[in-house]
Amino acid sequence: MKRISTLIRCDGEFDKFVSCLEEAVKAEETLPIAVNGLTAGAETAFIAEALVEARRIFRVPVLVFTEGEAEREKLARSLWEL
Numbered sequence: 001m002k003r004i005s006t007l008i009r010c011d012g013e014f015d016k017f018v019s020c021l022e023e024a025v026k027a028e029e030t031l032p033i034a035v036n037g038l039t040a041g042a043e044t045a046f047i048a049e050a051l052v053e054a055r056r057i058f059r060v061p062v063l064v065f066t067e068g069e070a071e072r073e074k075l076a077r078s079l080w081e082l
Contacts, residue, residue, distance in 0.1 A: 004045040
């Protein structure tokens with residue numbers, strides 16, 4: 001999984017995502033940021049790296065919502081393996 005995380009960080013689209021997060025700090029009203037087109041492994045790696053960046057930028061704990069308990073368990077296991 002670490003290889004995928006490294007590739008995610010090298011992608012220019014991830015840089016754009018981080019820029020959106022940085023702009024959100026300055027904005028009066030924040031808007032949602034949508035990300036799509038990720039495969040299962042890339043999705044988990046993206047979420048992990050996005051959490052790291054959100055924590056760095058906002059300097060507060062980050063909360064992740066999932067569709068349900070099964071999805072939460074799956075994400076937690078995947079993140080734990082990183």
